[in-house]
Amino acid sequence: MQGLRQDIMPLSRRDMLRTSVAAALTVTGSTVYAADPPLAAFLPAPPVSQFKVGDFTVTKVLDVDGIRLPASDAVPKEYFTNNLDWLAPQHYDARAHYILLSIHVYVIQTRDKIIVVDPGLGDNKARVVAGHQEFNRQGGPWLYNFANAGFKPDNVNAVVSTHLHGDHIGYNTVLKDGRWIPTFPNARYYLSKIDAEAMGQPNKSGGYSQDFVESIKPVIDAGRAELVAGEVTIAEGVNLVPIPGHTPGHYSVHITSKGKRAIFTGDLWHSPLEIMYPRMPSLDRDPVPAQEARIKFFDEYADKDVLIVPAHHNHPSIGHIVKVPGRGRMFRMLG
Numbered sequence: 001m002q003g004l005r006q007d008i009m010p011l012s013r014r015d016m017l018r019t020s021v022a023a024a025l026t027v028t029g030s031t032v033y034a035a036d037p038p039l040a041a042f043l044p045a046p047p048v049s050q051f052k053v054g055d056f057t058v059t060k061v062l063d064v065d066g067i068r069l070p071a072s073d074a075v076p077k078e079y080f081t082n083n084l085d086w087l088a089p090q091h092y093d094a095r096a097h098y099i100l101l102s103i104h105v106y107v108i109q110t111r112d113k114i115i116v117v118d119p120g121l122g123d124n125k126a127r128v129v130a131g132h133q134e135f136n137r138q139g140g141p142w143l144y145n146f147a148n149a150g151f152k153p154d155n156v157n158a159v160v161s162t163h164l165h166g167d168h169i170g171y172n173t174v175l176k177d178g179r180w181i182p183t184f185p186n187a188r189y190y191l192s193k194i195d196a197e198a199m200g201q202p203n204k205s206g207g208y209s210q211d212f213v214e215s216i217k218p219v220i221d222a223g224r225a226e227l228v229a230g231e232v233t234i235a236e237g238v239n240l241v242p243i244p245g246h247t248p249g250h251y252s253v254h255i256t257s258k259g260k261r262a263i264f265t266g267d268l269w270h271s272p273l274e275i276m277y278p279r280m281p282s283l284d285r286d287p288v289p290a291q292e293a294r295i296k297f298f299d300e301y302a303d304k305d306v307l308i309v310p311a312h313h314n315h316p317s318i319g320h321i322v323k324v325p326g327r328g329r330m331f332r333m334l335g
């Protein structure tokens with residue numbers, strides 16, 4: 001996700017209740033009648049869920065879900081309405097014409113390593129989003145969810161960010177006694193050299209981005225950063241593979257165990273609808289390379305026995321890219 005836009009808002013429980021009630025009944029004077037056909041209610045994601053890839057265990061730890069984005073006017077509405085069967089209600093709010101997204105963090109457990117992938121928004125981070133103060137200096141539940149899943153920050157061996165946008169680096173650091181320090185004190189933090197060097201350039205006024213100051217520089221200063229370029233193996237069965245597009249230094253994370261494969265795709269795309277329409281506008285600063293990267297990836301992995309693990313699919317998040325006769329590419333969701 002390219003930062004947070006002012007039109008992002010979390011779906012509150014009151015919104016959910018209002019949506020489901022409005023779908024069922026409309027009251028006019030004393031007349032009660034059915035409005036549009038009832039829509040299935042949006043189901044919030046569980047705080048923690050798990051799946052296996054061979055001998056590896058992957059735990060999805062929720063940061064924020066039900067993030068609502070008004071669908072772009074540049075995308076024909078039929079793209080959505082023709083695909084309600086696999087998008088609604090979890091990935092598309094048909095009544096409001098909103099895309100629904102999630103921010104979550106994956107924790108990979110290999111035989112002897114614990115690896116955190118894309119560590120979320122973070123607590124106490126400056127996120128100035130007009131009209132949505134809740135994202136600014138948030139004290140989110142992620143660290144509690146992480147602990148409730150049985151993890152301890154001290155035991156994490158590696159932290160990987162597919163790229164360095166704010167929603168993928170937030171829990172790199174925590175605020176302690178007025179200083180930003182690494183959340184995972186014993187981990188190596190794998191950062192794209194291309195993206196880190198771009199982010200580390202001073203701006204016109206000689207300062208640095210808040211994300212760099214709060215989430216990247218403290219890790220480098222603590223000697224925990226590994227700036228990587230090209231393909232890198234960080235543990236047995238865990239490889240970082242460049243997939244430039246959404247950012248020039250964007251990575252994917254490939255894992256292999258006992259013949260089973262999964263790929264963590266970061267922000268190669270955001271909504272699952274982009275799998276069917278890879279050229280539809282998304283949250284990319286530079287759309288053309290991002291679209292080309294999507295198309296290349298979908299060509300390569302459609303109908304393959306490779307589990308796809310995206311960063312922003314609302315629950316259910318993971319699954320397979322499949323070609324469906326008469327419809328095109330879709331995402332078969334597993335959980």
Ligand SMILES: [Zn+2]
Nearest residue numbers: 001002167267
């Ligand atoms: Zn993102």
